[in-house]
Amino acid sequence: MKQSNPETSNIWMNTKRLETLVDGIFAIAMTLLVLSLTVPQIPYPATNADILYSLTNMVTQFFTYALSFILLAIFWRKNHSQFYFIKKTNQTLLWINIIWLMFVALVPFSSNLIGHYGYLQVPMIFFNLNMFIIGVLYGFNWYYADKKNFIDENLDRKTINYNKKLNLAFPALALIAIALTFIYPSGSTLVYLAIFFIKRGV
Amino acid sequence: MKQSNPETSNIWMNTKRLETLVDGIFAIAMTLLVLSLTVPQIPYPATNADILYSLTNMVTQFFTYALSFILLAIFWRKNHSQFYFIKKTNQTLLWINIIWLMFVALVPFSSNLIGHYGYLQVPMIFFNLNMFIIGVLYGFNWYYADKKNFIDENLDRKTINYNKKLNLAFPALALIAIALTFIYPSGSTLVYLAIFFIKRGV
Amino acid sequence: MKQSNPETSNIWMNTKRLETLVDGIFAIAMTLLVLSLTVPQIPYPATNADILYSLTNMVTQFFTYALSFILLAIFWRKNHSQFYFIKKTNQTLLWINIIWLMFVALVPFSSNLIGHYGYLQVPMIFFNLNMFIIGVLYGFNWYYADKKNFIDENLDRKTINYNKKLNLAFPALALIAIALTFIYPSGSTLVYLAIFFIKRGV
Amino acid sequence: MKQSNPETSNIWMNTKRLETLVDGIFAIAMTLLVLSLTVPQIPYPATNADILYSLTNMVTQFFTYALSFILLAIFWRKNHSQFYFIKKTNQTLLWINIIWLMFVALVPFSSNLIGHYGYLQVPMIFFNLNMFIIGVLYGFNWYYADKKNFIDENLDRKTINYNKKLNLAFPALALIAIALTFIYPSGSTLVYLAIFFIKRGV
Numbered sequence: 001m002k003q004s005n006p007e008t009s010n011i012w013m014n015t016k017r018l019e020t021l022v023d024g025i026f027a028i029a030m031t032l033l034v035l036s037l038t039v040p041q042i043p044y045p046a047t048n049a050d051i052l053y054s055l056t057n058m059v060t061q062f063f064t065y066a067l068s069f070i071l072l073a074i075f076w077r078k079n080h081s082q083f084y085f086i087k088k089t090n091q092t093l094l095w096i097n098i099i100w101l102m103f104v105a106l107v108p109f110s111s112n113l114i115g116h117y118g119y120l121q122v123p124m125i126f127f128n129l130n131m132f133i134i135g136v137l138y139g140f141n142w143y144y145a146d147k148k149n150f151i152d153e154n155l156d157r158k159t160i161n162y163n164k165k166l167n168l169a170f171p172a173l174a175l176i177a178i179a180l181t182f183i184y185p186s187g188s189t190l191v192y193l194a195i196f197f198i199k200r201g202v
Numbered sequence: 203m204k205q206s207n208p209e210t211s212n213i214w215m216n217t218k219r220l221e222t223l224v225d226g227i228f229a230i231a232m233t234l235l236v237l238s239l240t241v242p243q244i245p246y247p248a249t250n251a252d253i254l255y256s257l258t259n260m261v262t263q264f265f266t267y268a269l270s271f272i273l274l275a276i277f278w279r280k281n282h283s284q285f286y287f288i289k290k291t292n293q294t295l296l297w298i299n300i301i302w303l304m305f306v307a308l309v310p311f312s313s314n315l316i317g318h319y320g321y322l323q324v325p326m327i328f329f330n331l332n333m334f335i336i337g338v339l340y341g342f343n344w345y346y347a348d349k350k351n352f353i354d355e356n357l358d359r360k361t362i363n364y365n366k367k368l369n370l371a372f373p374a375l376a377l378i379a380i381a382l383t384f385i386y387p388s389g390s391t392l393v394y395l396a397i398f399f400i401k402r403g404v
Numbered sequence: 405m406k407q408s409n410p411e412t413s414n415i416w417m418n419t420k421r422l423e424t425l426v427d428g429i430f431a432i433a434m435t436l437l438v439l440s441l442t443v444p445q446i447p448y449p450a451t452n453a454d455i456l457y458s459l460t461n462m463v464t465q466f467f468t469y470a471l472s473f474i475l476l477a478i479f480w481r482k483n484h485s486q487f488y489f490i491k492k493t494n495q496t497l498l499w500i501n502i503i504w505l506m507f508v509a510l511v512p513f514s515s516n517l518i519g520h521y522g523y524l525q526v527p528m529i530f531f532n533l534n535m536f537i538i539g540v541l542y543g544f545n546w547y548y549a550d551k552k553n554f555i556d557e558n559l560d561r562k563t564i565n566y567n568k569k570l571n572l573a574f575p576a577l578a579l580i581a582i583a584l585t586f587i588y589p590s591g592s593t594l595v596y597l598a599i600f601f602i603k604r605g606v
Numbered sequence: 607m608k609q610s611n612p613e614t615s616n617i618w619m620n621t622k623r624l625e626t627l628v629d630g631i632f633a634i635a636m637t638l639l640v641l642s643l644t645v646p647q648i649p650y651p652a653t654n655a656d657i658l659y660s661l662t663n664m665v666t667q668f669f670t671y672a673l674s675f676i677l678l679a680i681f682w683r684k685n686h687s688q689f690y691f692i693k694k695t696n697q698t699l700l701w702i703n704i705i706w707l708m709f710v711a712l713v714p715f716s717s718n719l720i721g722h723y724g725y726l727q728v729p730m731i732f733f734n735l736n737m738f739i740i741g742v743l744y745g746f747n748w749y750y751a752d753k754k755n756f757i758d759e760n761l762d763r764k765t766i767n768y769n770k771k772l773n774l775a776f777p778a779l780a781l782i783a784i785a786l787t788f789i790y791p792s793g794s795t796l797v798y799l800a801i802f803f804i805k806r807g808v
Contacts, residue, residue, distance in 0.1 A: 020225050021229055021278065023627065024233075026627070026630075027630025028230055028233040028630070029233055030707075031711045032234075032236065034714050035641070039718045048726050048727055051723055065712075066708060069704075069708045070704070070708070073704045098271075102271045102272070105232060105233045106236060108236050116241055120248060120250050122253040126257065219484055223427065223430070226428065234435060234439070296481070300474070303473075307438050307473065308438060310439075315443050319446075319450055322455055324452040425632070428637075432634055432638075436638075439641070440645075498683070502676070502679045505636075506675045509636060509640050512640050513643040513645070517657075521652055521657055524657055526654045526661070527657055
């Protein structure tokens with residue numbers, strides 16, 4: 001007889017299921033970014049000059065599309081990497097990830113906001129804050145999984161701790177980006193390019 | 203020779219397939235919620251004050267986004283939990299779930315409605331009614347699965363019955379929320395927070 | 405040494421892969437239907453009467469949402485049923501299904517069209533024609549799979565042939581609906597309810 | 607003890623995971639194409655003539671929808687075909703594919719653009735350039751996988767090289783389409799129909 005209790009009631013929720021939701025939400029959020037690129041509305045008949053002018057004005061939006069797509073791809077990849085080693089889960093870990101996904105799914109909005117008002121500080125703070133929260137929750141996920149011994153026991157302590165430190169890099173970049181908005185709002189997101197120069201962890 | 207008859211004609215539809223549709227629709231509905239957050243349209247050049255004012259006015263919408271995301275996540279989790287124990291399916295169970303998904307996929311609309319008109323009673327009743335129907339169909343799914351002996355025979359009767367009662371909690375909360383709209387429309391959805399204090403079932 | 409030739413070059417494309425695309429497109433198309441339900445735009449402050457009036461005016465749209473969701477669910481289910489017995493695939497079968505999916509993914513548009521102009525004949529013909537094509541391609545898929553001996557050899561000839569006839573039912577209903585648009589456009593889609601009274605096949 | 611180093615740190619990322627993201631983004635991008643078909647806005651009461659006129663004006667948009675859907679389906683199929691033989695992956699291969707997906711997810715925008723301004727050269731160049739980049743990155747993926755010996759060793763050299771050449775066909779078609787925009791913009795995309803006459807590779 002299976003008895004429902006705090007221990008057994010969780011058996012149905014392995015990390016596999018969570019990964020399905022993660023994969024789905026990432027694929028959709030990444031593709032929804034394209035909806036922030038709105039086709040210019042020009043009365044008929046438009047001219048080539050009109051379209052060229054409109055598309056040129058959308059350069060910030062194209063850059064934002066590419067940046068957000070790549071940042072989301074990085075987190076999708078990092079999540080897979082983390083869950084390769086996280087072998088168990090519980091209610092708290094599940095909810096850390098759901099709240100994390102809530103901010104991941106918010107990116108098409110933040111991205112759209114800076115695509116339109118990237119010359120202002122407030123929208124840039126909003127976008128960078130969104131990235132900061134994503135980064136912090138991601139790091140907290142690893143920290144919590146370690147604390148609860150959910151991580152594969154074959155992974156050595158040095159690597160686990162190294163990754164804890166590494167997970168501070170992205171939130172730190174987001175904070176630098178926020179600081180930069182006080183000087184140069186529209187260029188603040190360029191700091192995320194630094195992520196390509198950071199040595200990979202797990 | 204396989205003969206198509208009411209018994210065998212159903213062999214292709216195990217619960218696994220249904221879960222794929224459920225996972226897809228939940229991931230998409232949860233991510234589509236972001237589309238209800240529309241970037242403010244301010245004529246060029248906008249100021250930081252304009253954006254800050256617009257974003258502040260969107261506070262209800264952000265709250266609604268978070269609430270709907272979390273409520274959908276709860277039902278996604280509960281569905282997985284239910285189908286961990288439901289081992290068989292038939293046409294009726296399939297259709298209970300499809301109608302359920304129809305109301306799940308409606309949430310981005312209800313959510314958008316109260317994000318814009320949360321200060322009024324009618325939209326709040328609409329949203330809470332949507333939640334009520336989702337909750338009722340969810341409970342009915344478990345009730346029907348039990349009646350047809352589709353539930354894992356290793357799960358004890360006490361747990362099955364306990365879950366039947368537990369499944370009344372969410373519809374009850376939705377009814378309380380509907381009652382509250384007569385007094386305080388915009389705060390009515392706060393009752394759903396009570397869900398975090400209810401002892402979990404299966 | 406694997407040699408790429410017309411026979412072996414197809415080995416990578418089993419029916420499993422196709423089903424993944426089918427599942428994805430159905431889940432998305434079904435959820436996108438909700439985007440055709442647009443939140444009424446009422447200048448601030450709106451009244452309960454305004455919202456109630458707007459929602460009442462959307463009754464056709466809600467009906468269309470439910471109808472389209474259910475019709476798509478039926479075809480999703482039927483597709484799984486068909487591919488439970490279709491064991492092989494080739495280029496042609498793949499393209500029949502892709503063209504089929506193209507008309508499935510068109511449903512949110514057709515549905516939106518009759519949600520707005522359901523009192524007119526032209527949009528109703530458009531919607532019913534969309535359903536007709538979906539039904540015809542679905543039937544053709546089974547017919548072609550049989551012709552090429554792709555159907556599970558354990559399925560008896562009688563059942564295969566019975567399904568061939570059964571597959572004519574939905575296109576027939578769509579034709580009746582088209583005929584009805586000449587008399588009573590907005591009610592023409594009610595004929596699809598007949599599908600619940602047709603004896604199921606495979 | 608698992609030690610995280612450049613060799614082992616990649617073990618979690620097999621090609622299977624990448625394929626999940628690919629499947630998701632393709633299904634979504636293909637279905638989002640329908641959002642570029644906007645229901646005509648006609649003041650109430652509309653007439654059948656109004657709708658017919660609007661739908662007739664949308665002929666280019668319907669053609670673009672069908673063309674983009676089919677081109678994306680072709681690349682989805684080709685990607686599966688490629689990854690049937692690509693057995694290993696690394697960071698670079700992963701990023702080639704992510705950048706590729708970024709341009710795949712852009713297609714609903716390009717498609718929408720030529721659906722509205724297909725009578726002009728600039729939008730047509732934009733669309734064809736999008737296709738060119740998709741084709742080039744797709745070819746580069748195979749080239750790189752071969753260079754790194756990631757391709758199934760049972761696949762003979764002749765087939766690998768034949769596919770390298772074949773992968774030039776689509777970018778070449780896109781270049782021809784770009785050249786054609788100087789003469790006949792709206793017809794330039796017809797060249798892609800030639801793809802159905804090219805002998806298939808892997």
